[in-house]
Amino acid sequence: MRHGLLNGGSDRCPHWPQKRPQRTRPSETNDYAILKQQIKAAGLLESRSSYYWLKTALALATLGASAAIAVLSSVWWVLLLDAAFMGFAFTQIALLAHDIGHRQGYRGRRTNRIARAFFGNVLLGVSHSWWNDKHNQHHATPNHIDLDPDIQFPMIVFSSEQIQSRRKWLHPVIAIQAFVLLFLLPFQAANMRIISWQHLFDPKAEKPWLQAALLFAHFAAYGVLLYFIGWPMALVFALIHQGTFGLYNSSVFASNHKGMPLTHEGQRMDFLREQVLTSRNVSGHPLTDFWYGGLNYQIEHHLFPTMPRCNLRKAQPLIERFCKERGISYHSTGLFTSYREVLTHLHRESASLRGHTA
Template sequence: MTAAGVRTQPGSDYAALSREIRAAGLLRRRYGYYAVRITANLAAFAGAWVAFAFLGDTWWQLFVAALLAVVSAQLAFLGHDAGHKQIFRTRRPNDTIGTVHGGLIGMSYQSWISGHNKHHANPNHEEHDPDLDIPALAFTRGQASLKRGFLRWMAKHQAALFFPLLMLEGLNLHVSGIRAVWRGETKARRLEGALLAAHTLGYLAAVFLVLSPGIAVVFVVVHQALWGVYMGCSFAPNHKGMPTLTGESPDFLRKQVLTSRNIRGGWFTDFLLGGLNYQIEHHLFPNMPRPHLRHAQPIVQRFCAAHGISYSQTGLFRSYREVLRHLHEMGAPLRAAAA
């Protein structure tokens, strides 16, 4: 069993890469890094709400809403890291961090990470990756051909609708969390139910008690819409527009590398995307602490080149163009049929 939790043959390509990564010390924990990161995020979260209380009933609160959108995404990134056991070696303390962070932003950590782990097991697999099962979008021609009614119209124009749809992602995360708790689809149903209820009641009470109704509604819309766009723009470049799989998949190494896309950039890109810009390395070694991903990147890229494995890496804005181009192409047959 390797550090990524994948059973491999001792002489496999992935086993060889794992030995090189382990020898470089890139799987050791980074407790100091995460202590600073968690403290800074919680301080920013608390500071945003202090600013909210200080400003009172004014349209300047929309800047606070935008700040909260950024902080909410950063808290979600830490929940993601905890879900992959990047912070601590054992499951329980990671789950504690993840559940608390999920509660702060109003989503079910347990149910989200369960679906996310299914994605990691079968990235971009048409039959097994839940991230490809989005009713409003068609990521393959097969999915497009099955759309009917309004969803078929959306699939025709999905490239134009993509970014507007992302504004609903924050709401979707809230609703999905409530649904998971209601249906018992989380291992911590009572705890997460209490956290979600506290978040929802506390958030709405604060907003509508401090702000007049009109400003309050706009504040909520701006906060949730920007958070949704931020989250969607952080995850979408990773796999959308990359090859999709059906039937039997290739070996673990190739399955993870061929379906993933890295985003070039420096420290600001690392911060902006929460380390998800090193998607190939993250998929190969899900429990690798975030600050080590940038050091693993040249090792993995060199290894892939030596073994003739295509390694995709592009700039941030070009990645969005590739995503939109892919969505446009998948909707083309539907537009042609309607012409």
């Protein structure tokens, strides 16, 4: 399977080049420097190690509890509920791994590198270097029609002009892509594992043999867990667990950029405007903040990727006010509206394949 279904699969090699096309409005980059100075003065870029150690303890305890229930329980309905609970626990680990990848979590380069391998390869079964390469490219070129790996799908288009580059036998699928996307979300977990193994054969992969050993450790431990559950319940448990993990994890990222303005080569903006205009916030609420791992503040995260998760909520009103003062559109909407915007955009861009005008 060469193509990634979700999270940045395409005809390209899984190792994405860190290409940064020249921006077209360099005179406005001073706005970002002014904003960053204000953010730093507010202390919002300072490390919050104690917060992340607490989040680590809670995430590991949640994962441990779900594993203990799976091993000790023999009641079928408890195991089914626990499978979904483990999917939740895995996503909480993934959100923490995301923050670690941005060096938000711990002090020290070595500590962060070890944490990336532990949370990514060992706990999730995902190559940490593949994910970091792909995610860094996304941050460098958000919503770029050719360079952002998060909008390169073989069976999904985010602009009608992408249709001509897709294989014709996929056109009937693209025609109903808004519905197809919903179907694909639960498969993200499996897709990430497939691409992770492919990545290890790339000459640029970071310590591929060590990463492979850590991935084997993950799947060996998972195999032991399923052995204790017993056949055939183990198969049902695995399907529900991986599907829940894929659905929850992909749903967090689905509403952040999809359906927002695209950028093209030769039409790049300065850093501040490009990050803000291509991102969508989901309105903050303590429950939403927890569910999204802070990534509902996508604008703030893209402007300041190393900002600790717990500070994004504090930075939000400051950044929104700054953008309004400069006439920069700042888009924030509700949880369900954000998904409706994504699906409506996908349906509109594929209209020509249904015999309609987009």
